[in-house]
Amino acid sequence: LYADGLEREYGRRPVIFYTNGYDIYIWDDAQNEPPRRIYGFYSKDSLQYLHFQREQKHTAGDIRINYQIVDRLYQIEAIKRIVERFDRKHRKGLLVQATGTGKTRVAIALCDALLKARWVKRILFLCDRRELRKQAKNAFQDYIEASLVIVSARTFKEREHRIYMATYPAMKEVYQSFDV
Structure with missing residues (x-):
């Protein structure tokens, strides 16, 4: 109901977030997406990208x-x-x-x-050991022009990249710093 009113007023269907007090759900009904549970609200940048995807996907x-x-x-x-x-x-x-x-x-x-x-906005490529991560990084760089970074304690705040490569232990240390 509230989303319908916002759509009438602004001419754009909003992304719907709802919660029961414990869990948070997102529902992008404009894209016929079913509701799904998420673990935090989207950042402003992520919401803007979601609207961009609607128009450009x-x-x-x-x-x-x-x-x-x-x-x-x-x-x-x-x-x-x-x-x-x-x-x-x-x-x-x-x-x-x-x-x-x-x-x-x-x-x-x-x-x-x-x-x-x-x-997709970003891709996370997970490897179980550094040697495989290095091989994958070289292979990705041979074929894809998108910016790529290896996730570490030094690089986890960098948000401008499209492809993130990590080992499981490295990602386990920094995953909470990513919004979606």
């Missing part, structure tokens, strides 16, 4: 896969299936691949497609 059919990054049919199919899942309003997807099948390249191509389609 590409449809699933418009998402382009970079065939310079992935060229195998099963890799391309995997990315298409994940994008289709997200398009059906799911917020999670699981992709399982065997050793040597190009998991990192699929992840890079998926990140590239989602960034260019404006479906």
Whole structure:
């Protein structure tokens, strides 16, 4: 009701936050998103980006896969299936691949497609050890032009980057400083 009044007055549907006193939920009904539980209110920048996404987000059919990054049919199919899942309003997807099948390249191509389609604001790439993080960083830098930073005690306040790479222990120390 209140959101309807704001929409009539300002010509833009607001993002709805509601709480029961214990849990906080967000509901972007203008995008046909189901309500979901969140762990804190969005910052002003994140709310502005959410409104930007409403106007600038590409449809699933418009998402382009970079065939310079992935060229195998099963890799391309995997990315298409994940994008289709997200398009059906799911917020999670699981992709399982065997050793040597190009998991990192699929992840890079998926990140590239989602960034260019404006479906995501930031990407967190988690690794279980530093060696894998270093390999992934080099691979990302070979294919994606988006700004990238390794999360650490020195860099966790930097918010202008699009891709964040971290090990689990590093992220565990700083995750509460990120809003969404």
